[in-house]
Amino acid sequence: MPRLWLAALGALAVVACGDDTATGGPTDLFPDVAGAYVIQGEFDAFPPEVAFFTGTVTIEQASLETSILGGTADITVTVQGESQAINDADLQDASVTLAGEVEFTVLSPAQNVTWTFSGERAGDLLEGRHTLTLGSESQPGDWSGER
Numbered sequence: 001m002p003r004l005w006l007a008a009l010g011a012l013a014v015v016a017c018g019d020d021t022a023t024g025g026p027t028d029l030f031p032d033v034a035g036a037y038v039i040q041g042e043f044d045a046f047p048p049e050v051a052f053f054t055g056t057v058t059i060e061q062a063s064l065e066t067s068i069l070g071g072t073a074d075i076t077v078t079v080q081g082e083s084q085a086i087n088d089a090d091l092q093d094a095s096v097t098l099a100g101e102v103e104f105t106v107l108s109p110a111q112n113v114t115w116t117f118s119g120e121r122a123g124d125l126l127e128g129r130h131t132l133t134l135g136s137e138s139q140p141g142d143w144s145g146e147r
Contacts, residue, residue, distance in 0.1 A: 034059050071090075086111065127143070128143060
């Protein structure tokens with residue numbers, strides 16, 4: 001009889017514990033990074049008074065339960081007083097990690113531009129690195145954005 005009682009108690013303990021799949025899986029949520037960020041940045045190869053960029057990146061986040069992001073970018077690059085704008089470009093391959101690292105790419109086929117951004121979220125601030133590729137030439141640098 002004691003064995004039967006121990007077996008029943010063991011079975012009850014296993015049933016009571018359940019598992020994550022019974023309640024829909026893990027409960028980790030991705031950080032809220034949605035919003036309009038006023039961004040600015042520089043290029044490693046040039047002093048900031050020679051080459052820089054400013055603009056707005058709007059990040060859309062359908063759910064805190066997924067890493068997938070969307071959005072648009074309006075960015076103006078200024079080099080030696082000459083400005084070039086990328087307007088209403090969709091964010092490509094945009095995502096956020098559980099640790100708050102954000103990545104996205106801005107494409108402008110008409111200007112032969114691919115621009116990758118990565119950054120870490122700290123409150124309402126994103127800070128990180130970017131690489132602007134124009135044709136076969138790339139220019140990396142630092143960037144930040146605040147919502």
